[in-house]
Amino acid sequence: MSVIRAIILGIVQGLTEFLPVSSSGHLVLLQKIFNIEEGALTFDIALHLATLIAVLLVYRKKILGMLKNPFSKLPLYIVIGTIPVAVFGLLLNDLIESFFETGATLGAGFIFTGLVLMYADSTGEKTKKLEQMNIKDPLLIGTSQAVAMLPAVSRSGMTISTALALGIERKTAADFSFLLSIPAILGAVVVDVYKMLKTGTSQIASIGPLPFALGMIFAAVTGFIAVKFMISLVQKQKLKYFSWYLWIIGALVLLDQLFFHVFF
Numbered sequence: 169m170s171v172i173r174a175i176i177l178g179i180v181q182g183l184t185e186f187l188p189v190s191s192s193g194h195l196v197l198l199q200k201i202f203n204i205e206e207g208a209l210t211f212d213i214a215l216h217l218a219t220l221i222a223v224l225l226v227y228r229k230k231i232l233g234m235l236k237n238p239f240s241k242l243p244l245y246i247v248i249g250t251i252p253v254a255v256f257g258l259l260l261n262d263l264i265e266s267f268f269e270t271g272a273t274l275g276a277g278f279i280f281t282g283l284v285l286m287y288a289d290s291t292g293e294k295t296k297k298l299e300q301m302n303i304k305d306p307l308l309i310g311t312s313q314a315v316a317m318l319p320a321v322s323r324s325g326m327t328i329s330t331a332l333a334l335g336i337e338r339k340t341a342a343d344f345s346f347l348l349s350i351p352a353i354l355g356a357v358v359v360d361v362y363k364m365l366k367t368g369t370s371q372i373a374s375i376g377p378l379p380f381a382l383g384m385i386f387a388a389v390t391g392f393i394a395v396k397f398m399i400s401l402v403q404k405q406k407l408k409y410f411s412w413y414l415w416i417i418g419a420l421v422l423l424d425q426l427f428f429h430v431f432f
Contacts, residue, residue: 169211173202174379175386181215182222182390185353186346186398188285188325188410191219193278196271196319197421200431211375211383213360218384220353222391223346230347242298245344249310250351256314257355264317271432275425277320278418282411288329289407296336298344305334309344313352320418323349325410328402342402346395 177198184191195212198204204211224231234243257264267273296305312330316323324345331341401407425432 169204169375169379171379171382173204174211174375174383177211178215178218178383178386179390181383182219182387182392183394184322185216185219185387185391186223186324186349186394188281188322188328188398188407189414190277190281190316190320190322190325192268193274193320193322196268197274197431200271210364211380213357213364214380214384215387216353216357216360218387219391220350220357222388223349223353223395225392226395227343227347227350230343231350241301242347245298245301245303245306246347246351248303249306249313249344249348250355252307252310252314253317253352254355256317257359260317261359268319271319272425273318274320274432275418275420275422277318278414278421281320281322281325282414282418284329285325285407285414286411288332289405291333292335294332294335294337294341296334296340298340301336305331305336306344306348308334309348313348320421323352324398325407328407332402332407338403338405339399342399346398 177195180194180198181191184194195215230242234240234246237243309327309330312326313323315321316326327345327348328341331344332338336344421432424430
């Protein structure tokens, strides 16, 4: 893999993991465009680890607080919110993998995410704080995170939008979404490492140490920036602007899938 491609993939992963535009969709799309197959799984694992480091740094104080009070409301709701994605992952793993391999859901997934963002950002009052949340809130948010296992359906977009639709205050919605991403990203990394070890497909050497390192660095730095930026955007009610981007890219992907077949 060239250094330029590794940097591009790192930047895209870092930004799109936390902006509501789907990191999985963009990575699958770029891998199709760049025709990347060798070492793709290994590199994906590295980029996900980098974005995990980014969100851990942003929320280090809240994470330390949860570790000191593991039975308080926030860590309990994080656990509850993680249950749906674990169940869906176990039951539908093969189906989801097939969608990643073919990219069949990319166009529809981008458009669907755009519709969800537009709806959630325009619904009524968002005043519910963590103390006012009940058990159904993290379950519904967690279920939306499970839906986002499909490529091109944004995890952050779905979880933040669901929280806003439930009337949760904007800062709380963003914080809960990003904290909920920690076990989801970690779980995805563990599953991918297991696949890599089981199949013996570790190909760090084929990627090259410099592209590997630069991809991770750019993913971590841009991920950190994206989390900070996204918190501000959610509070300023600007999620709907991402809808237009998602509809455009979704329409272009659908056109290629249905008619031109350049990449799909």
